[in-house]
Amino acid sequence: MRGLLALAAVVLLAPLALANNYHYEIAILVGLNAIVCVGLNLLIGYAGQISLGHAGFFGIGAYGSAILAARYGWPPLASLAAATAAAALLAWLVGRPILRLRGHYLAMATLGLGIIISIVLTTEDGYTGGPDGMSVPPLAVAGFALAGERAWYWLVGVLLLATVWLALNLIDSPVGRALRALHGSEVAAEVAGIDSARHKLLAFVLSAAIAGLAGALTAHYAGFITPGKATFLHSIELVVMVVFGGLASTFGAVVGAAVLTALPQLLTVFKEYEMVVFGGVMMLTMIFMPKGLVPTLAALAGRRR
Amino acid sequence: MILLRAAGLAKKFGGVRAVEALDFEIREGQVFSIIGPNGAGKTTLLNLLTGIYRPSAGRLWLAERPLAARAPHEFAAAGIGRTFQNLQIFFNMSALENVMAGRHLHERCSLAAALLRAPRLARAEYACRRLAAELLEFVGLGAYALAAADALPYGALKRLEIARALAGEPRLLLLDEPAAGLNPSEIRDIDRLIQAIAARGITVVLVEHNMKLVMGVSHHVLVLDYGRKLAEGAPDAVRNDPRVIEAYLGAGES
Numbered sequence: 001m002r003g004l005l006a007l008a009a010v011v012l013l014a015p016l017a018l019a020n021n022y023h024y025e026i027a028i029l030v031g032l033n034a035i036v037c038v039g040l041n042l043l044i045g046y047a048g049q050i051s052l053g054h055a056g057f058f059g060i061g062a063y064g065s066a067i068l069a070a071r072y073g074w075p076p077l078a079s080l081a082a083a084t085a086a087a088a089l090l091a092w093l094v095g096r097p098i099l100r101l102r103g104h105y106l107a108m109a110t111l112g113l114g115i116i117i118s119i120v121l122t123t124e125d126g127y128t129g130g131p132d133g134m135s136v137p138p139l140a141v142a143g144f145a146l147a148g149e150r151a152w153y154w155l156v157g158v159l160l161l162a163t164v165w166l167a168l169n170l171i172d173s174p175v176g177r178a179l180r181a182l183h184g185s186e187v188a189a190e191v192a193g194i195d196s197a198r199h200k201l202l203a204f205v206l207s208a209a210i211a212g213l214a215g216a217l218t219a220h221y222a223g224f225i226t227p228g229k230a231t232f233l234h235s236i237e238l239v240v241m242v243v244f245g246g247l248a249s250t251f252g253a254v255v256g257a258a259v260l261t262a263l264p265q266l267l268t269v270f271k272e273y274e275m276v277v278f279g280g281v282m283m284l285t286m287i288f289m290p291k292g293l294v295p296t297l298a299a300l301a302g303r304r305r
Numbered sequence: 306m307i308l309l310r311a312a313g314l315a316k317k318f319g320g321v322r323a324v325e326a327l328d329f330e331i332r333e334g335q336v337f338s339i340i341g342p343n344g345a346g347k348t349t350l351l352n353l354l355t356g357i358y359r360p361s362a363g364r365l366w367l368a369e370r371p372l373a374a375r376a377p378h379e380f381a382a383a384g385i386g387r388t389f390q391n392l393q394i395f396f397n398m399s400a401l402e403n404v405m406a407g408r409h410l411h412e413r414c415s416l417a418a419a420l421l422r423a424p425r426l427a428r429a430e431y432a433c434r435r436l437a438a439e440l441l442e443f444v445g446l447g448a449y450a451l452a453a454a455d456a457l458p459y460g461a462l463k464r465l466e467i468a469r470a471l472a473g474e475p476r477l478l479l480l481d482e483p484a485a486g487l488n489p490s491e492i493r494d495i496d497r498l499i500q501a502i503a504a505r506g507i508t509v510v511l512v513e514h515n516m517k518l519v520m521g522v523s524h525h526v527l528v529l530d531y532g533r534k535l536a537e538g539a540p541d542a543v544r545n546d547p548r549v550i551e552a553y554l555g556a557g558e559s
Contacts, residue, residue, distance in 0.1 A: 169419060169420055170416075170419050173418070174405075174408075174414040174426075175414055175416060177402060183397055184398060185393040185394065187357065187377070187389075187393055188395065190381070191357075192386075192407045192409050192469065192473055193378050193381035193409045194409050195376070196378070197376075
């Protein structure tokens with residue numbers, strides 16, 4: 001709970017350092033990516049199941065809400081909820097067969113899933129606008145549009161804190177223990193009575209729903225989306241954020257998302273080489289701190305004391 | 306009462322018959338040992354009794370009722386717990402959490418309750434933590450409760466697996482070579498622990514190579530060789546059975 005309070009303090013105090021709308025925009029993107037990463041970390045870091053296709057669920061949330069709101073005139077809150085549910089439903093349907101796979105095979109299957117979603121979003125241009133993207137109506141509640149960087153900042157900040165709180169609760173519960181157990185030894189988890197298939201599916205669906213929600217919010221915030229956010233490369237970026245921050249560390253996922261979202265924005269000179277930087281970060285992380293940034297720093301701090 | 310009955314149990318891997326036409330009965334409250342040379346099918350048999358393998362043929366009854374379980378977690382829910390010959394510890398958790406995870410079957414927790422930290426859950430967690438601590442104490446690992454599992458020595462991990470299995474409150478506990486790799490004093494501890502478990506009314510199936518341990522602690526011994534039953538009976542009878550001696554020492558010159 002101390003961690004959650006610290007994160008709340010950061011969210012509350014960060015505006016003091018945010019000088020203009022561009023800074024707010026970066027902070028909002030950090031928050032949205034952090035929400036996705038906290039969810040993805042439940043799957044990868046805690047349950048020990050890889051997904052290289054989570055940008056697909058992000059894309060389904062984003063395009064689902066955009067299409068329902070822009071083309072069918074749904075109120076954005078309803079489209080947001082429906083798109084999140086759609087991402088969860090797809091994860092449930094696809095997860096049942098593919099979560100029987102392990103290791104490299106699961107990685108390949110989720111990779112394929114992500115690529116299929118990305119291709120569908122790009123080619124179904126009647127609905128999605130194809131590679132050119134589509135514009136998205138702003139988020140509005142009872143006729144009041146949520147406008148302005150500051151309003152969005154507080155919305156995303158509160159949602160991030162809520163996501164982290166829920167994730168911490170889950171991890172510390174019997175359900176979270178079951179997830180960690182099947183990561184530790186699937187056969188031992190099973191003979192302890194843990195239904196491994198059910199728990200893997202639960203983590204997969206939950207993380208997909210969170211990615212879908214963050215995708216829908218991103219679409220409404222930006223007002224315009226392209227398939228770029230649903231691509232394989234974005235899936236990889238999300239995994240790199242989780243691994244860099246620290247597998248099985250909720251605050252690690254937040255820090256990983258923050259560093260790797262903000263860094264490319266601040267170092268615009270590297271823009272062309274963004275993926276090179278990501279690849280380099282991934283390699284250096286694996287070599288020098290395989291447990292990730294936050295767990296490594298925590299261990300160092302513990303040793304100092 | 307017969308707690309577990311197997312009839313015609315068999316397991317083939319391709320052309321290899323790891324377990325063949327096996328019939329046996331385990332009486333409730335007994336320490337039932339399974340011995341045999343390496344490759345005799347002992348671990349395969351434990352895997353059949355815990356649902357890790359599906360039998361090629363044969364049937365199982367638990368407490369006189371056909372065992373309908375299919376997946377390993379359903380065998381666990383039916384009341385069969387086990388440990389592993391090659392350790393299967395949750396190395397990503399503390400010793401205490403390993404035991405708490407073993408309690409899974411007795412925890413009622415919905416996803417919503419877990420996410421929202423329901424007050425009822427906090428009380429259940431407290432009880433679970435206390436019970437896990439007691440079990441660690443029972444197996445002699447009280448001092449290690451908060452240590453990370455990967456920091457524990459080998460002998461302690463063997464007992465941690467036993468504590469985790471006990472947390473599920475099994476009626477039948479299968480121990481796969483609990484004394485393997487332990488020194489004589491640790492083996493004496495395991496011996497005492499098995500007797501203490503049996504004294505709690507839990508039926509124990511022991512697969513073990515250490516004959517001193519087996520002969521001292523068992524009520525009944527089943528000898529396997531090449532997947533078949535070679536002999537069965539009280540420890541003294543089995544020890545003096547010429548077929549058993551031959552299987553272990555090889556056929557004498559005649």
